[in-house]
Amino acid sequence: MAPITQGAKDHWSAEAYATSASFVPKLAGKLLQYLNPKPTDKILDIGCGDGKFTENFIPAIESVLGIDSSKSMIESANKDYGSPKASFRLVDCRYLEKVTSIVNGSWDKVISNAALHWILRDETTRMSTLRAIYGSLKPGGTYVFEMGGHGNVAEVKTALIYALVQHGIPIEKAKETSPWFFPSDTWMRSALEEVGFQVERIELEYRPTKLTTDAKGGLEGWVRLMGAQFLEALPEEKRDAVVRQVCDVLEDVVTRGEDGSQWLGYVRLRGIAKKI
Numbered sequence: 001m002a003p004i005t006q007g008a009k010d011h012w013s014a015e016a017y018a019t020s021a022s023f024v025p026k027l028a029g030k031l032l033q034y035l036n037p038k039p040t041d042k043i044l045d046i047g048c049g050d051g052k053f054t055e056n057f058i059p060a061i062e063s064v065l066g067i068d069s070s071k072s073m074i075e076s077a078n079k080d081y082g083s084p085k086a087s088f089r090l091v092d093c094r095y096l097e098k099v100t101s102i103v104n105g106s107w108d109k110v111i112s113n114a115a116l117h118w119i120l121r122d123e124t125t126r127m128s129t130l131r132a133i134y135g136s137l138k139p140g141g142t143y144v145f146e147m148g149g150h151g152n153v154a155e156v157k158t159a160l161i162y163a164l165v166q167h168g169i170p171i172e173k174a175k176e177t178s179p180w181f182f183p184s185d186t187w188m189r190s191a192l193e194e195v196g197f198q199v200e201r202i203e204l205e206y207r208p209t210k211l212t213t214d215a216k217g218g219l220e221g222w223v224r225l226m227g228a229q230f231l232e233a234l235p236e237e238k239r240d241a242v243v244r245q246v247c248d249v250l251e252d253v254v255t256r257g258e259d260g261s262q263w264l265g266y267v268r269l270r271g272i273a274k275k276i
């Protein structure tokens with residue numbers, strides 16, 4: 001079946017993700033508790049990435065389909081975790097409503113970790129994606145999610161926008177370049193209710209997160225991978241200087257004096273919603 005990706009550029013690399021953000025799939029303990037996987041569950045994992053997060057619950061369920069818009073991530077997930085009970089498919093979830101083989105009211109549970117703030121960035125498809133998630137579930141089905149919430153990684157976002165402004169990009173354009181949508185719990189509750197969900201729980205948690213210490217990871221690796229779209233607003237020859245500038249500006253803000261470890265101000269928005 002043809003992938004639904006609308007020809008978008010792949011900003012992700014499974015290799016860079018493992019080097020600079022390996023903590024993401026590991027820090028989802030609460031979300032997995034909320035999923036409460038059962039042996040009969042058929043689960044849809046939205047923005048599944050390289051499958052490392054999905055792998056946490058594969059043994060406990062009947063089957064899972066992971067969907068993601070990154071070719072690199074989907075190839076890696078199929079190679080490492082593909083099996084008769086786990087498959088992974090290229091889908092741009094901004095257009096999930098078009099994939100009638102998935103949005104068919106057949107899933108017991110839908111889960112999404114650390115992906116929705118990318119997927120919902122596009123204002124024109126925001127509500128249709130949430131509606132498609134609702135439509136994919138069985139009546140009585142459960143949607144559990146964790147994503148960046150209001151104020152997430154505010155220090156890096158500010159530094160990146162300001163660096164673009166310093167390099168001649170107008171402030172409005174620099175802000176528009178951000179690939180993230182970090183809503184408040186209030187916004188999310190009302191959006192979920194608007195598409196028909198009954199919201200059982202919604203919470204915003206400040207969760208400082210330790211960066212990797214890998215030579216190619218750390219703050220610089222994180223900025224290059226997660227901030228790729230900001231950097232693309234600049235000519236290629238200016239990008240390395242901007243990464244260095246952003247890391248210099250942030251060094252004091254993110255580094256802990258006692259051991260030199262580096263931490264970002266992650267804010268997680270987590271919830272459980274039911275299709276009634």
Ligand SMILES: C[S@@+](CC[C@H](N)C(=O)[O-])C[C@H]1O[C@@H](n2cnc3c(N)ncnc32)[C@H](O)[C@@H]1O
Pocket residue numbers: 012024025046047048049050051052053067068069070073091092093094112113114115116118119
């Ligand atoms: C931070 S990773 C999280 C991956 C995985 N859920 C985990 O916990 O490790 C974010 C993922 O969202 C995916 N993503 C971003 N925009 C997307 C879209 N429009 N449709 C589907 N996936 C998308 C990226 O390709 C990436 O794999």
